[in-house]
Amino acid sequence: MLPILKPSKLDLDELARLQERIAKRVIAEDRIRRLETVAGCDISFPRGDRAYAACAALDYESLRVLRQRAVAVKLRFPYIPTFLAFRELEGMLRAARGVDADVYMVGAQGLAHPRRAGLACHLGVALNKPTLGAAKGRLCGSAEEPELERGAYSLLKDDGEVVGAVLRTQPGSRPVYVSVGHKLSLETAIKIVLHTTRDHRLPEPLRVAHQLATRAMKSG
DNA sequence: GCGACAG
């Protein structure tokens, strides 16, 4: 089990430039034909340099689980804010490549990232498919407090530009940070998150993927 | 210098 080496300042500068290149490839417009299946992607960490990535595809209307996959992955990079993709993309990609879907959602940011290259953007560009980010917390930017009813949202702005939305998925509960990953408009991303959210704060695809990854971790 | 900081 190779150790996770802490990258140097120079390495991070290099990776930041790589993210800027990824950001240029992101298409923040709807390039999606069908919307019949939605997949959720997540990773669980037991401890150390091993983790479990999972992807689950659900029927867009019924939210029934159609396909799912979980894989064990070696971690090669530490968690460093704004560099999350270098820790999680590889494993997430392996799980997602085995599960076909019209759109993939990730429990992290998309364009709502300092260099507009959150994990959801990296995944979308790598898969060349529509993706969106639906995170529990904020990474950058600011927004007004959205109204308390389900469906209410306010725009998340960073450095003068709209990078996402702060969306209330359940009345009174803390909002979710939604942003475009790739090949989707922010409006469509919000629509998808709301449509796939039922009795919990987070959308079902993410909940299923999280359970799947956690179960794989506990048994593996 | 002092916080903030996806998972």
Place this chain on the structure above:
DNA sequence: ATCTTGTCGC
């Protein structure tokens, strides 16, 4: 993210 059951509050 993860270690962890019941419990205070709306």
